Amino acid sequence: MSEIVLETRHLVRRFGAFLATNDVSLKVERGARHALIGPNGAGKTTLINLLTGVLPPSEGQVFLEGEDITSMASFRRVKRGLTRTFQINQLFNEFTPLETVALAIAEREGVGHNLWRSIAGYGKVVDEAAALLARFGLASVMGERTVILPYGKQRLLEIALAFASKPRVLLLDEPAAGVPEDERHEVLQIVSDLPADVTVLLIEHDMDLVFSFANRISVLVAGAVFVEGTVAEISTDPRVKAVYLGENA
Amino acid sequence: MSVLPQETTVSANSSTAAAETRAAKLMKRRSRIRFYEIIVWIAAIAAYFLLPSKMLILTEIAILALFAVSLDLVLGFAGIVSLGHTAFFGLGAYVAGLMAQHYFAEPVTGLIVAGVASGVLGLLTSFLILRGSDLTRLMTTLGIGLMMAEVANQMAWLTGGADGLSGFSPGPILGMFEFDLFGKVGYLYCVGVLFIGTMIMRRIAFSPFGLSLKAIKGNSMRSAMVAVPARKRIVTAYTVAAVFAGMAGALLTQTTAFVSPDVLAFHRSADVLLVLVIGGTGYLYGGIFGAILFTLVKDWLSVITPQYWMFYIGMLLVILVLIGRDRLSRWVEYLPERLSKKEDR
Numbered sequence: 001m002s003e004i005v006l007e008t009r010h011l012v013r014r015f016g017a018f019l020a021t022n023d024v025s026l027k028v029e030r031g032a033r034h035a036l037i038g039p040n041g042a043g044k045t046t047l048i049n050l051l052t053g054v055l056p057p058s059e060g061q062v063f064l065e066g067e068d069i070t071s072m073a074s075f076r077r078v079k080r081g082l083t084r085t086f087q088i089n090q091l092f093n094e095f096t097p098l099e100t101v102a103l104a105i106a107e108r109e110g111v112g113h114n115l116w117r118s119i120a121g122y123g124k125v126v127d128e129a130a131a132l133l134a135r136f137g138l139a140s141v142m143g144e145r146t147v148i149l150p151y152g153k154q155r156l157l158e159i160a161l162a163f164a165s166k167p168r169v170l171l172l173d174e175p176a177a178g179v180p181e182d183e184r185h186e187v188l189q190i191v192s193d194l195p196a197d198v199t200v201l202l203i204e205h206d207m208d209l210v211f212s213f214a215n216r217i218s219v220l221v222a223g224a225v226f227v228e229g230t231v232a233e234i235s236t237d238p239r240v241k242a243v244y245l246g247e248n249a
Numbered sequence: 250m251s252v253l254p255q256e257t258t259v260s261a262n263s264s265t266a267a268a269e270t271r272a273a274k275l276m277k278r279r280s281r282i283r284f285y286e287i288i289v290w291i292a293a294i295a296a297y298f299l300l301p302s303k304m305l306i307l308t309e310i311a312i313l314a315l316f317a318v319s320l321d322l323v324l325g326f327a328g329i330v331s332l333g334h335t336a337f338f339g340l341g342a343y344v345a346g347l348m349a350q351h352y353f354a355e356p357v358t359g360l361i362v363a364g365v366a367s368g369v370l371g372l373l374t375s376f377l378i379l380r381g382s383d384l385t386r387l388m389t390t391l392g393i394g395l396m397m398a399e400v401a402n403q404m405a406w407l408t409g410g411a412d413g414l415s416g417f418s419p420g421p422i423l424g425m426f427e428f429d430l431f432g433k434v435g436y437l438y439c440v441g442v443l444f445i446g447t448m449i450m451r452r453i454a455f456s457p458f459g460l461s462l463k464a465i466k467g468n469s470m471r472s473a474m475v476a477v478p479a480r481k482r483i484v485t486a487y488t489v490a491a492v493f494a495g496m497a498g499a500l501l502t503q504t505t506a507f508v509s510p511d512v513l514a515f516h517r518s519a520d521v522l523l524v525l526v527i528g529g530t531g532y533l534y535g536g537i538f539g540a541i542l543f544t545l546v547k548d549w550l551s552v553i554t555p556q557y558w559m560f561y562i563g564m565l566l567v568i569l570v571l572i573g574r575d576r577l578s579r580w581v582e583y584l585p586e587r588l589s590k591k592e593d594r
Contacts, residue, residue, distance in 0.1 A: 103461060112477060113457070114458055118279075
C-alpha cells in the first residue's frame with residue numbers, strides 16, 4: 001500500500017503578488033483517505049484546481065501514477081482516473097440528473113463522440129445511471145431539471161457525478177457543505193464505502209468528519225504545507241491547535 | 250469493476266430495478282417526436298397544395314430555415330456565437346453555381362459538393378474559434394465572413410465579381426424532375442433537403458455527442474471534469490453545421506439560377522441570428538419557426554412600408570430581446586409535447 005498515486009513537487013501558484021500555493025510537495029498513497037485542512041484562504045481549493053488542471057501552476061509539477069500531468073488538459077486527467085467535486089456546485093442546470101450522470105458514464109465508456117445513436121440505445125449506460133442515482137437517493141427526481149432541485153439534492157448530484165466517472169483518485173472539495181445534517185453521514189458513508197484501492201483526497205471543515213474519515217491529514221496554512229501526519233498526530237499537535245483548531249474550539 | 254458496493258437487500262434491488270425502468274422510459278421520451286414537429290412537416294406539404302402562388306417565398310423560408318437550423322447546432326447546442334455563418338452559406342452558393350456552370354448540372358450532386366466544400370472550410374476555420382470568449386468568437390467569425398466576401402469580390406474571373414454568377418441552369422433533379430417556372434419543384438426540393446437535414450441534425454441532437462455539446466455550453470469547466478473533450482466536439486459540430494449551411498446556399502443558387510455577391514453579405518449572418526432569436530435556440534425547430542416568422546414579417550413590412558421596413562425589423566429585435574431571451578427560447582415548451590395522452594412521470 002505504499003505506491004504513490006498522486007504527487008506534487010514544489011508546486012507554486014501566484015495570483016499577481018499573492019502566493020496562493022507555496023512550494024507544496026505532497027505524496028498521496030494508493031487507497032489513502034487523505035484530508036486537507038486549514039483555515040479559510042489557506043489555498044486548499046487552489047491546490048485542487050492545480051491538481052485537476054482547472055488552473056495551471058506557476059511552478060512545479062504534478063504526477064499521477066508516476067506520469068507527469070502538469071500540462072495535461074483536465075478531461076485527459078479524468079480519463080486517466082483523476083476527478084473531483086466542486087465546493088460550489090458545478091452542474092448542468094438545464095440537464096436532468098439522469099442526463100447529467102448518463103453523460104459522464106457515456107464519456108467514461110468512450111461512446112460520447114457517437115453522433116448517430118440515441119442515448120436511449122445505450123441500455124447499459126442508462127441502467128448504470130439509474131442505479132447510481134438510486135444509490136444517492138436521487139431516483140425520484142431523475143427526470144426534473146437540475147436547476148429546480150433543492151440544494152441538498154444538487155449537492156448529492158455533484159458527488160454522484162464524480163462517482164459516475166469511476167475515478168481511481170477522487171478529490172472532494174467540502175462534499176458535505178450545505179448538505180442537511182441528517183444526510184451528511186450518508187454522504188460520507190457513500191464515500192467511505194468506495195473500494196479500498198480508490199484514493200480520496202478530502203477538503204473538509206467539519207473536524208469530526210475529518211477525524212472519523214481520514215487516515216492521513218495535511219494542514220495547509222498560507223498556501224504551504226504546515227504539517228502532515230496521521231489523525232492521532234494532527235489531532236494532538238499543539239501547533240495545529242494554535243493555527244487551526246483553536247479557531248473552532 | 251464497480252465503484253459502488255453491490256446492494257444486498259431485496260428492497261434496494263427492486264428500487265434500483267424500478268429506477269432503471271423509469272430511466273429507460275425517460276431517455277426514450279427525450280427523443281420522442283413532438284407534436285409541433287408533425288405540424289411543421291404537414292404544414293410544409295399542405296402549403297404546396299394550398300398556396301401555389303406563394304412558392305417563391307415558401308422556398309425562401311425553407312432555405313433560410315435550413316441555414317438557421319445549421320447555426321442552431323453550433324449556437325444552441327455548443328454555445329458558439331457566430332457572426333460569420335454566411336461564409337459557409339456563400340461558399341456553398343458559389344460552389345453550386347460553378348458546378349452547374351462548368352461541370353455537372355444535376356442539382357443533388359451540386360448540393361453534395363457544395364456541402365463538402367463548406368464542410369472543409371468549416372473544419373479549417375473551426376480551429377480559430379476554439380480559443381477565447383464570446384466576443385473574440387464574434388469578431389473572428391465576423392472577420393472570416395468579411396474576408397470570404399472580399400475574396401469572392403476580387404476573384405472576378407471565377408465568381409463574376411460584383412456582377413455575380415449567372416448564365417447557368419440547373420438540370421433536372423436526379424435527372425428526373427425539371428425545375429418549373431412557378432417554383433413548385435424547387436419548393437419541394439428545398440423542403441425535402443430541409444427535412445433530411447433537420448432529421449440528421451435531430452439524430453445528432455439526441456446522441457451522446459449532442460448531449461456533450463449541451464454540457465459544454467451549460468458548464469464547460471464541469472464538462473471537462475466528466476472527460477468531455479470540448480475542442481474535438483466543437484470542431485465536429487462546427488464542421489457539420491458548415492456542411493448544412495453550405496447546402497442551404499446551394500439551394501438558393503439552384504432555385505434562382507443565379508449567385509449574387511449578396512450571399513456572403515454580413516446582413517445574412519445577422520439575419521440568421523435574428524431568426525434564431527425569434528424562434529429560440531437549442532431545439533432545432535427554432536430555426537424553422539424563426540425563418541417562417543422572420544420572412545413573413547419582412548415580406549409584410551416591405552409591402553406596407555417599402556422604405557422603412559428595416560426600422561421595424563430593428564424594433565422587433567429590441568422588443569424580443571427585452572421580453573427576455575430565456576422565456577422566448579422556451580415558448581415552445583408551452584405547446585403540447587405529444588399527441589398521446591400524458592403519462593405519469
